[in-house]
Amino acid sequence: MRLYVPQSGIFGRRQVDKEDVVRRKSEIVARYGSWTAHEIDLGGGISTLGRDFEADKLTRIVQIVADLSGKAFEDLRILDLGCLEGGYAVEFARRGARVVAIEGRLANFEKARFAKEVLGLDRLELVLADVRELAPERWGRFDVVLCLGLLYHLDAPDCFALVHAMAEVATRLVVIDTYVGIGALEPFAYRGRTYWGRRVREHDPDDPPERRLADLWASLDNVWSVWMAKPSLLNLLADAGFSSVFVCEFPFEPAKPSDRLTLVAVRGERRRVRAMPKASEAVWDARLPFRERRRPSRKQRTTFVVAERLAHLVPKRLRRLVKRLWSGAHPQSSGEGG
Numbered sequence: 001m002r003l004y005v006p007q008s009g010i011f012g013r014r015q016v017d018k019e020d021v022v023r024r025k026s027e028i029v030a031r032y033g034s035w036t037a038h039e040i041d042l043g044g045g046i047s048t049l050g051r052d053f054e055a056d057k058l059t060r061i062v063q064i065v066a067d068l069s070g071k072a073f074e075d076l077r078i079l080d081l082g083c084l085e086g087g088y089a090v091e092f093a094r095r096g097a098r099v100v101a102i103e104g105r106l107a108n109f110e111k112a113r114f115a116k117e118v119l120g121l122d123r124l125e126l127v128l129a130d131v132r133e134l135a136p137e138r139w140g141r142f143d144v145v146l147c148l149g150l151l152y153h154l155d156a157p158d159c160f161a162l163v164h165a166m167a168e169v170a171t172r173l174v175v176i177d178t179y180v181g182i183g184a185l186e187p188f189a190y191r192g193r194t195y196w197g198r199r200v201r202e203h204d205p206d207d208p209p210e211r212r213l214a215d216l217w218a219s220l221d222n223v224w225s226v227w228m229a230k231p232s233l234l235n236l237l238a239d240a241g242f243s244s245v246f247v248c249e250f251p252f253e254p255a256k257p258s259d260r261l262t263l264v265a266v267r268g269e270r271r272r273v274r275a276m277p278k279a280s281e282a283v284w285d286a287r288l289p290f291r292e293r294r295r296p297s298r299k300q301r302t303t304f305v306v307a308e309r310l311a312h313l314v315p316k317r318l319r320r321l322v323k324r325l326w327s328g329a330h331p332q333s334s335g336e337g338g
């Protein structure tokens with residue numbers, strides 16, 4: 001039976017043999033196991049995973065790229081690092097982007113290749129390689145780099161080196177979906193800077209290489225990975241030369257744990273404020289402390305709320321008198337306002 005595979009953008013519709021697709025899919029499952037995460041519609045009622053999977057993250061990533069890349073999908077060159085079964089790479093290639101997707105595990109790579117072939121995505125280049133070798137000389141440059149569910153699988157110094165490498169290959173956006181470390185943080189030195197993170201175990205040290213590779217979502221070989229603390233990750237992005245970094249909250253990902261973020265780092269030109277050039281210079285040189293130290297504004301602090309409630313127990317006239325005496329003694333104090 002012939003099957004019309006729906007293709008968007010420049011590809012139109014393609015005819016493939018449904019029995020052949022079903023047969024090849026079962027061969028892949030027999031050899032490498034079932035799909036684990038990326039549900040890709042192959043047309044004719046066939047899909048990779050074969051069941052619904054949440055589309056929140058994919059929806060968020062597509063929207064970020066559409067809103068912030070500054071180009072039409074057809075004009076974008078996109079790099080997908082640690083592409084797993086190719087769901088993100090396929091989505092962007094179907095939209096007409098030129099995509100290079102790097103995956104280090106053969107089992108995942110073969111599943112992505114199958115989807116590419118069935119969908120006839122000539123603009124998708126799949127590469128079986130280690131993202132720790134990322135360099136512009138080898139891969140060229142990209143408008144958008146996707147680093148989704150990957151950074152927290154790398155150990156030090158590879159996790160720091162990858163952020164610098166992404167800054168080198170990206171010309172516009174780097175989108176990072178990652179866990180951040182909280183709690184017991186350790187310092188790590190990299191290129192003369194100190195970053196803080198939490199060590200997390202990826203594999204049992206006794207696991208042989210085959211067993212490590214069989215854990216399809218994990219690091220390729222490193223037993224430990226580093227989950228960078230959010231302030232350190234932001235410092236690292238600043239050190240790598242990005243001009244602004246945003247945390248994406250919408251489109252919503254309601255199931256995302258509170259220690260996992262979507263960051264969008266922009267490779268723009270840093271601007272000095274003309275009205276205050278010296279003060280502006282200091283802003284670019286600043287770094288965040290390794291733990292969040294900021295406090296809420298005065299009116300939301302417990303001390304303020306309690307003091308305000310207690311004040312209401314005092315007669316109004318007496319309160320006015322105290323206020324008058326206070327402002328007489330502190331003529332400059334105007335509070336935070338706003």
Ligand SMILES: C[S@@+](CC[C@H](N)C(=O)[O-])C[C@H]1O[C@@H](n2cnc3c(N)ncnc32)[C@H](O)[C@@H]1O
Binds near residue numbers: 085102
């Ligand atoms: C948790 S999965 C995330 C996959 C996908 N990017 C996503 O967000 O759904 C991590 C992927 O990165 C791959 N990976 C881990 N370390 C890698 C490395 N050093 N080089 C290439 N791929 C790697 C794994 O094989 C796996 O496919």
